[in-house]
Amino acid sequence: METLKRIQILRADRNQTVDAEIIRLITDVAREKIDKVWWKLPSVSAEEMNDEGDFHWDWERLARIYSGKILHECVAVLSQENYLEGAMVYQFNAKSKLEPNRESVYVGWLASAPRNRNWLVNQTFYKGVGTMLLDIIGNNIFLQSSLNQLFEVAGGRLLANCVTHTRFPSPHLKS
16 A cells, blocks of 8 residues: 555544554555445444445445546545545546636545444544545645646646635534
């Protein structure tokens, strides 16, 4: 697995930050560490799983389609336990809906591992994984490979001059 950035995430049961990595999400990792693992939660019913918008997402297929595709990035958060705690697929150089003359970053798929969702499990493992993934974009901490790819595509000038980043409250957050 290719590590793109070292980060810290919040371990929920200890309420302390721990080391983790942003990795490039490739097909075999997506299949083995998301598609085959994430929804194996004995305490979560089939109905609860079906209520989750990402339950039927095929991360292996997403990684196959978008990994290596120009202006796209597939990433995941890998914890010290060697478990993928969240994943995201995004695109550079998308057209901004808010400012039509500017480019933005479009997040196509973003999910935290079901074991990190406090509305699904009694005790989550990590908190803020999805937010951490969005912050990669929101804080302009682009992954170097993508920046190089963008720079080359633009013939030496950076295409993405604006990042559209809006935080939407989750409908599942407990007050």
